[in-house]
Amino acid sequence: xxxxxxxxxxxxxxxxxxxxxxxxxxxxxxxxxxxxxxxxxxxxxxxxxxxxxxxxxxxxxxxxxxxxxxxxxxxxxxxxxxxxxxxxxxxxxxxxxxxxxxxxxxxxxxxxxxxxxxxxxxxxxxxxxxxxxxxxxxxxxxxxxxxxxxxxxxxxxxxxxxxxxxxxxxxxxx
Amino acid sequence: xxxxxxxxxxxxxxxxxxxxxxxxxxxxxxxxxxxxxxxxxxxxxxxxxxxxxxxxxxxxxxxxxxxxxxxxxxxxxxxxxxxxxxxxxxxxxxxxxxxxxxxxxxxxxxxxxxxxxxxxxxxxxxxxxxxxxxxxxxxxxxxxxxxxxxxxxxxxxxxxxxxxxxxxxxxxxxxxxxxxxxxxxxxxxxxxxxxxxxxxxxxxxxxxxxxxxxxxxxxxxxxxxxxxxxxxxxxxxxxxxxxxxxxxxxxxxxxxxxxxxxxxxxxxxxxxxxxxxxxxxxxxxxxxxxxxxxxxxxxxxxxxxxxxxxxxxxxxxxxxxxxxxxxxxxxxxxxxxxxxxxxxxxxxxxxxxxxxxxxxxxxxxxxxxxxxxxxxxxxxxxxxxxxxxxxxxxxxxxxxxxxxxxxxxxxxxxxxxxxxxxxxxxxxxxxxxxxxxxxxxxxxxxxxxxxxxxxxxxxxxxxxxxxxxxxxxxxxxxxxxxxxxxxxxxxxxxxxxxxxxxxxxxxxxxxxxxxxxxxxxxxxxxxxxxxxxxxxxxxxxxxxxxxxxxxxxxxxxxxxxxxxxxxxxxxxxxxxxxxxxx
Numbered sequence: 077x078x079x080x081x082x083x084x085x086x087x088x089x090x091x092x093x094x095x096x097x098x099x100x101x102x103x104x105x106x107x108x109x110x111x112x113x114x115x116x117x118x119x120x121x122x123x124x125x126x127x128x129x130x131x132x133x134x135x136x137x138x139x140x141x142x143x144x145x146x147x148x149x150x151x152x153x154x155x156x157x158x159x160x161x162x163x164x165x166x167x168x169x170x171x172x173x174x175x176x177x178x179x180x181x182x183x184x185x186x187x188x189x190x191x192x193x194x195x196x197x198x199x200x201x202x203x204x205x206x207x208x209x210x211x212x213x214x215x216x217x218x219x220x221x222x223x224x225x226x227x228x229x230x231x232x233x234x235x236x237x238x239x240x241x242x243x244x245x246x247x248x249x250x
Numbered sequence: 251x252x253x254x255x256x257x258x259x260x261x262x263x264x265x266x267x268x269x270x271x272x273x274x275x276x277x278x279x280x281x282x283x284x285x286x287x288x289x290x291x292x293x294x295x296x297x298x299x300x301x302x303x304x305x306x307x308x309x310x311x312x313x314x315x316x317x318x319x320x321x322x323x324x325x326x327x328x329x330x331x332x333x334x335x336x337x338x339x340x341x342x343x344x345x346x347x348x349x350x351x352x353x354x355x356x357x358x359x360x361x362x363x364x365x366x367x368x369x370x371x372x373x374x375x376x377x378x379x380x381x382x383x384x385x386x387x388x389x390x391x392x393x394x395x396x397x398x399x400x401x402x403x404x405x406x407x408x409x410x411x412x413x414x415x416x417x418x419x420x421x422x423x424x425x426x427x428x429x430x431x432x433x434x435x436x437x438x439x440x441x442x443x444x445x446x447x448x449x450x451x452x453x454x455x456x457x458x459x460x461x462x463x464x465x466x467x468x469x470x471x472x473x474x475x476x477x478x479x480x481x482x483x484x485x486x487x488x489x490x491x492x493x494x495x496x497x498x499x500x501x502x503x504x505x506x507x508x509x510x511x512x513x514x515x516x517x518x519x520x521x522x523x524x525x526x527x528x529x530x531x532x533x534x535x536x537x538x539x540x541x542x543x544x545x546x547x548x549x550x551x552x553x554x555x556x557x558x559x560x561x562x563x564x565x566x567x568x569x570x571x572x573x574x575x576x577x578x579x580x581x582x583x584x585x586x587x588x589x590x591x592x593x594x595x596x597x598x599x600x601x602x603x604x605x606x607x608x609x610x611x612x613x614x615x616x617x618x619x620x621x622x623x624x625x626x627x628x629x630x631x632x633x634x635x636x637x638x639x640x641x642x643x644x645x646x647x648x649x650x651x652x653x654x655x656x657x658x659x660x661x662x663x664x665x666x667x668x669x670x671x672x673x674x675x676x677x678x679x680x681x682x683x684x685x686x687x688x689x690x691x692x693x694x695x696x697x698x699x700x701x702x703x704x705x706x707x708x709x710x711x712x713x714x715x716x717x718x719x720x721x722x723x724x725x726x727x728x729x730x731x732x733x734x735x736x737x738x739x740x741x742x743x744x745x746x747x748x749x750x751x752x753x754x755x756x757x758x759x760x761x762x763x764x765x766x767x768x769x770x771x772x773x774x775x776x777x778x779x780x781x782x783x784x785x786x787x788x789x790x791x792x793x794x795x796x797x798x799x800x801x802x803x804x805x806x807x808x809x810x811x812x813x814x815x816x817x818x819x820x821x822x823x824x825x826x827x828x829x830x831x832x
Contacts (some may be wrong), residue, residue, distance in 0.1 A: 091437060094387065095375060136565070141532050143561040 081132055083112070085150045086142075088127040089234055090119060100127055103141050113158075115223030126234070128225050148234060150226050159198045159222040161186075162208065165215035166193040174214060181207045185215050190219055196233045253745050261290040262391030263422040266355070269398035271298040272430055275326045277317060277687055278302070278355075279310035283330025284370055286357030288422035302687065302716050307334050307497045309680035311341020314352045316684025318345075322475065324406045325352040331359055332370030333382055335416070336377065340674060343381040346373065347671025348496065349473060351410035353401045354378075361389040361418040375416050383411030389418045389638050391426035400434050408441025409560040410473055429759035434817050441559060445576030445584055453531075453555045453572045454588035460482045460529035462551075462601045463489045466512070469496025469670070470534015470558060477501065477663040480533070483586050490605050492520040494535055496670045499639075499660040509605055512612070514809045515540040515652045518612035518826045521807070521815050523605055527552040531585075534558060534578040537567040538671070547814035557581040592803040604829070612826050614656045614807070619800040622774070626725045626799040627653050628699055629778055634658035635722055636782045641693040642685045644668065646678035646702030648732035650725040652805040654697040676705030693721070700752040701725040707761070713792040714766030721785045721793045727801040728752045735804045739822070753798070756787065762794035770795040 080241065081181070090096045097116060104111055113130035142149060150156075166174050166188075174193055183197035197207055208216070212226055228234070260268070266289050278301045282290040294300055297460045304310045307329040314325030316407055323330065329338050335356040345352045359368040375387045386397040394417060402411040408491065457463055471480055477500050481508065484491050484507050491501045492512045501508050510517030524530065530552045535541075538557075538766040542548035545567060556563075556570035557578060564573045574581055590597060616627040630653045634643070641660035645651040645668045667685055670676040681694035703724045713720055752758075762769030768788055770783045785793040807826075808819045820826050 095379070095385070098376065099379055106380055140562050140566055143564075 082135055083130060084160075085154065085156065085224065086129045086131065087148045087150055087226065088129065088145055089119070089232060090125050090127060090144050091238040092123055096125070097127065097222055100145065103144055104129070104131055104133070107133070107137055108165075109137065113223040115225045117225075128223060130224050148228075150228055154226045154228045156200055156224055156226040157198055158201055158204055158224050159196070160204050160208070160219065161194065161196055162211060162219045163192045163194050163217040164211045165191065165217060167191075170214055174211075177207070177210050183207065259425055260428055261288065261292070261422065262294045262394050262424055262426055262536055265394045265426055265428045266398065266417065266422065267292040267296050267299065268428055269395045269430070270326070271296060271367060271756055272395075273324075273398060273402045275299055275324070275402075278326045278328050278601060279304050279313040279317075279744075280328030281307055281330070283334045283357065285331035285359055285419045285671070286328060286334070286417075286422075287330070287356075288358065288419060289328070289355070289417075296365065301328075302712065305708040306714050307337035307387075308340050308676065309683070309712065310747050311338045311352070311354065312344065312674075312677050312680035312706070313687070313709070314354075315341060315345050315348075315350045316644065316667055316681035317688040318351050318410075318684075320664065320685045320688040320747055321534060321683070322664075323351075323688075324402050325350070326355065328355045329353050330357045330370065331374070331419075334370075334371055335374035338374075339378060339381070339529030340672075341363050342414065343672045344669050344672040344677065344693055345412040346381045346383070348669065349410045349469065350404040350412070352412045353398075353405050354412060354414045356414065356416045358387065358416045358418045360420040362420070364389075364418065375414060378414050379395075381412070382414050383409075384612075385416070387418075387819050388421050391424045392420045394421065394426070395428060396431045396435070399431050400527045400605070402432055404436070404439065406778050408439075409470075409558075410589055415558040432776045434487045442558065442561070442575045443577035443580055445557065445574045445581045449572055449574045450581070450584045450588060453557075453574060453585065454594065454762055454774065456572060456590060457487070457489075457531065457585070457596055458594045460596045461598060462527050463487075463529040463531060463596055463598065464509075464527040464552075465489050465491045466494075466522045466524065466530045466532045466535055467491060467497045467500060468494045468535025471582075472497055472500050472534075472664055474534060474549070474559075475663075476582050479579055479586065483582050483589070484711045486586060488590055488598060488602060489531070489596065489777060490523055490525055490602060493541070493660075494515075494538075494541060495655055495668065498537070498655055498666045502662075503660040506606070507602075509609060511655055513538075514543070514811070515655075515805050515807060516541075516809075517609070517614055518820060519609035519658075519672060519809055519816060521809065522608050522826070522828065524552075525815050526604075530554045532558075532570075533582065534554045536563045539567075542567065542701065543815040544813055545810045547816060578662065585736060607829065608826075610786040612807075612820055616803070616806075619803070621800075624775060624778065624797055624799040625658055626650060626700045626727060626775065626797070628775065629656055629723065629725060629772075629797045629799060631657040633695060633697065633782055636779065637693055637695060637786060639664065639665065640811045641695055642667065642682075643690055644678050644682040644685060644694065644696045646696075647673045647675045648698045648699050648702065648730070649727070649735065649803070649805050650697050652732075673698070675699075675702045679706045679720075679722060681708045682722065683709050683718050686718045686720045696722040697718060698724055699731060700728065700758075701722055701730045703758075704750075704756070705778040707765070710762070710765040710767050710792050710794065719789055719792050721795070724758055724794060724796045725799055726752050726758065726796050727799050727803065731801070731803075732805070736799070738802075738804070739810070758794060758796040767792040767794050771798070772796070773798045798828075
């Protein structure tokens with residue numbers, strides 16, 4: 077049996093109701109795995125939420141989780157984005173260099189004091205990692221990252237597809 | 251129901267009781283308390299729903315399970331918030347492991363008090379989340395009817411399981427309009443029952459080509475009520491059958507093709523069949539570790555066809571070569587039509603002969619104790635022989651459970667109730683109670699241990715007062731027998747805390763009488779038949795029969811935990827002689 081640990085990005089459409097997130101998280105945690113990143117928010121239809129999970133699990137375990145949920149694992153080609161807000165130490169001498177880096181990465185300075193510059197940046201996880209590596213020598217005071225959000229490429233929409241079939245699936249009570 | 255039950259103004263509690271009537275719930279096992287109190291008022295008046303007042307909520311839960319097992323309907327238990335609800339945790343977990351359809355209704359503190367550590371508050375929905383198929387927390391009275399309708403549907407369809415409906419007290423008290431939902435709003439829930447045609451054809455091809463196939467049959471076949479289809483398939487093809495602990499009786503033990511139960515305490519023929527098979531046809535079974543032993547050496551030569559209604563079970567423990575998601579009744583019917591042409595039937599004469607020989611050489615048996623004391627196996631065997639296969643039998647957990655699985659007359663389906671997955675000591679008495687409520691005209695025997703019995707015997711009070719005349723055999727070996735057996739085998743006979751001293755206390759006869767039951771006792775082989783017949787002749791009150799048995803009796807065969815099925819022992823340090831000329 078394959079036991080390789082791999083990072084997977086999963087998208088789950090769920091009802092926007094209390095306890096749903098806990099149930100989804102439980103499916104991962106009860107098997108002893110950690111959720112590396114998590115993002116939840118409403119979708120284009122208000123009764124549904126979309127959960128994006130990044131997990132590091134064995135392929136076989138992932139298959140079980142996918143079967144228990146109406147989950148879609150996104151392809152490697154999917155568009156993946158994170159948001160980072162970071163306070164970087166900035167003196168009068170270094171401020172110019174930092175602003176240059178910020179510009180090159182398409183990021184934004186959103187707050188400035190005599191000691192720090194607060195930067196907002198979005199992008200792929202790789203791009204943000206590169207940006208943070210450049211900030212590192214200046215000193216990072218504080219950092220917050222959103223969970224990863226991701227969408228598959230192309231015309232298809234997860235919500236559209238699910239909702240249409242779900243309506244057909246409504247159970248008649250007779 | 252009449253049509254005027256839409257748009258009536260009533261309380262949430264009335265709506266709950268009307269919903270229970272509407273789904274056809276005939277019996278509720280429960281105990282009232284503060285938060286659920288409003289529900290008990292209209293329940294008092296219901297002519298359709300009988301409430302059975304138990305003595306402990308755990309008893310309510312197991313009774314709901316017992317009722318569900320013998321009726322095929324959804325069992326219902328009810329409890330108040332906090333401790334009432336947490337006492338239901340064990341039976342809910344039990345129902346989850348053994349796929350028993352129950353709905354647990356709990357009162358919750360008023361919605362404004364939720365999350366404030368209010369008196370008798372427990373987040374029972376959070377507590378039971380990993381052990382329920384689904385759960386609801388209801389804070390609005392209008393949501394009660396749809397939640398009950400959905401809960402019963404979810405509990406009883408697909409892979410059955412427990413559903414919790416937690417209702418805030420103010421939702422029970424507030425006024426609402428009763429509206430029975432025309433449709434259930436369950437996005438994402440649609441169990442697949444019809445197997446995929448392509449996979450079925452592949453399964454048919456593998457079976458036709460196999461030379462050493464085995465029908466590895468689990469509790470899912472009982473749940474699907476597919477015993478007649480199973481018999482037809484087995485007799486059409488001649489393929490040997492093994493029935494797991496949860497499936498005892500789904501295929502008659504007297505049938506020559508039945509090789510018995512597999513697993514840690516399985517028969518040599520069943521374990522040998524799995525280990526030497528070239529094709530496992532796994533139906534409604536989940537390759538439990540107690541069946542497979544060490545997974546890497548389980549059925550090493552076999553391809554696997556795995557049919558289950560729950561897609562998450564397939565390839566969970568053993569990778570399936572042919573995965574089939576579907577209801578076992580439909581899967582087996584499909585297999586029958588695929589294998590009907592003569593040329594599609596596998597050629598298995600050598601294989602059948604080999605297994606018949608194993609079965610003949612290694613029947614499950616036991617030695618009578620040399621000191622003239624009672625052998626527990628003999629007692630259990632006699633209960634079955636005297637009472638017959640049409641009775642219902644419940645068991646606790648431990649040695650007596652394994653002996654019951656081997657020595658009772660498993661000829662009819664759905665007669666066997668036990669806690670297979672969770673292994674809940676204390677399951678027997680309340681499950682037998684629920685079974686008797688569901689099948690009032692049949693004899694219900696509980697085969698219990700002296701350890702198990704002391705966990706939940708208080709439900710005999712319920713049985714005595716409510717007119718539920720079950721019969722409980724307490725197989726008293728004065729110890730926690732299965733644990734003691736492991737201490738004998740793996741802990742050099744150091745009997746740490748397994749001596750229950752039940753030879754001194756309690757006096758089971760007096761205890762039985764104190765609870766309004768008849769208490770009987772047998773100590774010698776000569777007494778056994780007489781007390782069983784006496785117990786069977788009493789049909790107005792519950793009976794407790796204490797059988798004082800030898801405490802060193804052990805369950806054989808045995809595959810030690812974590813070892814390979816190939817290392818099965820038929821007695822201490824005695825391995826079967828496999829005839830390898832196959």
